[in-house]
Amino acid sequence: xxxxxxxxDLSKLYYLGGSGAAYSTLRETVMDVARKPLRYLRGNNNSQxxxxxxxxxxxxxxxxxxxxxxxNGAGKSTLLKVLSRIVEPTTGRVELYGRxxxxxxxxxxxxxxxxxxxxxxxxxxxxxxxxxxxxxxxDEIVAFAEVEKFIDTPVKxxxxxxxxxxxxxxAAHLEPEILxxxxxxxxxxxxxxxxxxxxxxxxxxxxxxxxxVSHNMAAVSSLCSKAMVLWQGKVEFPLGSVxxxxxxxxxxxxxxxxxxxxxxxxxxGDGRVRIKDFATFDGQGNExxxxxxxxxxxxxxxxxxxxxxxxxxxxxxxxxxxSGGFVSMxxxxxxxxxxxxxxxxxxxxxxxxxxxxxxxxxTAGLIIRSNDVIVDWIQQAVTIVVEPGDFYGTGRxxxxxxxxxxLEQEWTLNGSK
Amino acid sequence: MKQTAPQTIPxxxxxxxxxxxxxxxxxxxxxxxxxxxxxxxRWNLINLKDIWAYRELLFFLTWRDVKVRYKQTxxxxxxxxxxxxxxMIIFTIFFGRLAAVGSSGIPYPLxxxxxxxxxxxxxxxxxxxxxxxxxxxxxxxxxxxxxxxVPAAAMMAGLVDFVLAFLLLAGLMIYYRVxxxxxxxxxxxxxLLTALFGLGVGTWMSALNVKYRDVxxxxxxxxxLWLCVSSVILPSSAVPEKYRxxxxxxxxxxxxxxxxxxxxxxxxxxxxxxxxxxLTIAMLFYSVYxxxxxxxxxxxxx
Numbered sequence: 001x002x003x004x005x006x007x008x009d010l011s012k013l014y015y016l017g018g019s020g021a022a023y024s025t026l027r028e029t030v031m032d033v034a035r036k037p038l039r040y041l042r043g044n045n046n047s048q049x050x051x052x053x054x055x056x057x058x059x060x061x062x063x064x065x066x067x068x069x070x071x072n073g074a075g076k077s078t079l080l081k082v083l084s085r086i087v088e089p090t091t092g093r094v095e096l097y098g099r100x101x102x103x104x105x106x107x108x109x110x111x112x113x114x115x116x117x118x119x120x121x122x123x124x125x126x127x128x129x130x131x132x133x134x135x136x137x138x139d140e141i142v143a144f145a146e147v148e149k150f151i152d153t154p155v156k157x158x159x160x161x162x163x164x165x166x167x168x169x170x171a172a173h174l175e176p177e178i179l180x181x182x183x184x185x186x187x188x189x190x191x192x193x194x195x196x197x198x199x200x201x202x203x204x205x206x207x208x209x210x211x212x213v214s215h216n217m218a219a220v221s222s223l224c225s226k227a228m229v230l231w232q233g234k235v236e237f238p239l240g241s242v243x244x245x246x247x248x249x250x251x252x253x254x255x256x257x258x259x260x261x262x263x264x265x266x267x268x269g270d271g272r273v274r275i276k277d278f279a280t281f282d283g284q285g286n287e288x289x290x291x292x293x294x295x296x297x298x299x300x301x302x303x304x305x306x307x308x309x310x311x312x313x314x315x316x317x318x319x320x321x322x323s324g325g326f327v328s329m330x331x332x333x334x335x336x337x338x339x340x341x342x343x344x345x346x347x348x349x350x351x352x353x354x355x356x357x358x359x360x361x362x363t364a365g366l367i368i369r370s371n372d373v374i375v376d377w378i379q380q381a382v383t384i385v386v387e388p389g390d391f392y393g394t395g396r397x398x399x400x401x402x403x404x405x406x407l408e409q410e411w412t413l414n415g416s417k
Numbered sequence: 418m419k420q421t422a423p424q425t426i427p428x429x430x431x432x433x434x435x436x437x438x439x440x441x442x443x444x445x446x447x448x449x450x451x452x453x454x455x456x457x458x459r460w461n462l463i464n465l466k467d468i469w470a471y472r473e474l475l476f477f478l479t480w481r482d483v484k485v486r487y488k489q490t491x492x493x494x495x496x497x498x499x500x501x502x503x504x505m506i507i508f509t510i511f512f513g514r515l516a517a518v519g520s521s522g523i524p525y526p527l528x529x530x531x532x533x534x535x536x537x538x539x540x541x542x543x544x545x546x547x548x549x550x551x552x553x554x555x556x557x558x559x560x561x562x563x564x565x566x567v568p569a570a571a572m573m574a575g576l577v578d579f580v581l582a583f584l585l586l587a588g589l590m591i592y593y594r595v596x597x598x599x600x601x602x603x604x605x606x607x608x609l610l611t612a613l614f615g616l617g618v619g620t621w622m623s624a625l626n627v628k629y630r631d632v633x634x635x636x637x638x639x640x641x642l643w644l645c646v647s648s649v650i651l652p653s654s655a656v657p658e659k660y661r662x663x664x665x666x667x668x669x670x671x672x673x674x675x676x677x678x679x680x681x682x683x684x685x686x687x688x689x690x691x692x693x694x695x696l697t698i699a700m701l702f703y704s705v706y707x708x709x710x711x712x713x714x715x716x717x718x719x
Binding site: 002004006014062081082083084085086087088089090091092093094095096097098099100102104105108109111113114118121122125126127128130131 | 452476480559713717
């Protein structure tokens with residue numbers, strides 16, 4: 001079978017900072033020209049470049065549902081933008097043998113002043129539907145979005161749930177040969193998400209080709225027939241089995257979480273405070289390599305600060321399970337209060353009296369903010385391994401298939417112990 | 418416990434499976450790719466086939482602009498008429514007597530309005546399309562369509578206002594008992610020329626606006642100045658003969674005088690209109706070129 005999408009040596013170069021500024025005023029340009037001779041003398045031209053994609057090649061067969069996975073900044077979004085013709089590649093080429101519809105966002109071009117009915121037509125035509133196509137599917141779209149009663153109300157009066165449902169409903173009724181989707185499933189309530197996933201599966205089962213980007217490994221595993229892993233703009237794992245790709249991705253995450261936090265460069269924030277290390281201890285202060293369910297645990301985040309007096313500091317640990325779902329957010333801001341000011345070096349401790357995590361591997365991101373400004377943020381900073389433990393003091397655990405978190409519980413019969 | 422909501426999925430699916438022209442399993446791949454994506458030349462922007470394929474989007478964007486423009490206003494679309502009407506009254510009060518000499522026997526209010534209606538169309542077009550690309554950033558970074566549709570839709574929405582304002586002009590012509598001549602048949606060509614020149618300047622402005630946000634502030638000022646040299650207030654014959662050739666470089670002057678000739682049966686200044694047409698085409702080519710350049714860097718940076 002011939003491929004429906006052929007990508008050959010695709011590369012995309014971005015200029016960061018310097019001359020590539022988003023926009024400027026005449027004054028700045030005049031200043032720039034004045035400064036230029038100096039810049040030549042100094043011999044640095046002040047603009048960094050970044051290969052967001054580098055020599056990416058792959059072929060997709062008709063009917064394939066391809067998952068593209070990778071960490072933030074791996075080039076997934078750039079690849080989708082190139083496939084959607086929003087940005088042009090620097091070199092290389094893509095051949096598309098079918099009509100493409102891309103969903104990088106739901107509700108593109110929705111106008112708050114227009115009614116639901118009007119927005120269906122506007123949004124539909126922006127996504128590439130013809131007027132007759134929209135007319136034909138109109139009732140179906142309205143029914144899917146469950147907004148029959150409000151169809152002639154301006155969407156600015158919609159609840160956010162209704163808005164998202166309507167927006168997705170329009171997108172869900174596109175009938176291109178190739179559908180390019182970017183994490184739109186992250187919107188809406190659980191029931192609606194399920195509906196969206198169902199719809200995507202239908203699209204795939206009708207023999208259409210789908211390219212799907214997501215952080216949600218569970219969604220990729222259940223939806224895709226093939227997957228590919230990108231890493232710093234390059235293909236790390238070529239298009240192949242989904243399980244193998246997910247494994248590759250997880251080991252990649254694991255590998256990077258093994259790096260010393262102080263040496264990590266994939267961090268954001270103004271850098272006034274730097275996270276140096278992360279460690280876990282039991283209640284007696286012994287350092288732990290593995291945690292156990294039900295155990296008392298101290299999470300310690302070591303930092304050092306460039307300034308003597310960083311104020312109003314909030315620290316958070318975001319825990320994600322390796323199947324992709326967010327599990328919990330530990331934050332001094334919500335659980336106690338921010339630290340008024342911190343010394344130059346030290347550590348934050350977060351004590352969990354009884355660890356409610358089921359056995360398994362977790363990834364945690366760490367973030368420090370001062371007066372609501374991000375000073376240091378490392379996504380997927382560390383791996384946390386949880387071993388089975390005796391949470392309930394009964395020696396028993398729920399079956400691993402019914403995993404999630406463990407809650408303290410107390411049972412009675414007819415209201416008495 | 419069963420959730421009820423997911424049960425609606427099969428319903429929606431069966432309907433769409435029935436009436437879809439789904440490619441299905443026996444979908445035939447075309448021999449040649451439908452789309453080839455690669456680093457291209459700027460002139461790709463004038464992909465007329467592509468623009469034709471998206472003509473319905475042009476319609477919907479125009480319709481949106483018209484629909485949204487007068488929301489939350491009390492007078493609504495009457496603004497399209499009030500703008501030139503008030504300008505005409507002000508011009509008549511200040512310049513009425515001054516212009517009596519040159520306006521070839523046409524009552525000054527009619528003379529002024531015949532210039533103001535196309536002028537308002539032109540100035541609204543360059544303002545709206547000049548800001549259109551920056552204003553549509555959310556669309557451009559999320560979905561593909563021929564970008565030239567954005568300033569074109571802004572121009573088309575201006576055309577709707579132009580038609581409304583033209584009704585006022587027609588009313589005034591009836592009031593002054595103007596008799597039409599065959600020359601009125603040139604009117605559609607003049608409207609086309611106004612629209613294309615407005616689109617040319619507006620598209621160029623929208624491209625400049627991407628790089629230099631000064632455009633937004635400079636444009637209203639530029640329009641004021643331009644009005645003074647476009648034969649709207651005074652006829653071009655009021656300019657001393659020695660300097661009149663300079664007006665030729667302003668297509669709007671020739672075009673506006675053309676409207677008066679067509680409506681009031683005055684002789685056409687063919688050289689002025691010819692130069693205006695040539696400049697319009699040159700402007701369009703240049704603006705499409707600079708637009709292509711700007712639009713690309715625009716999507717790249719965001």
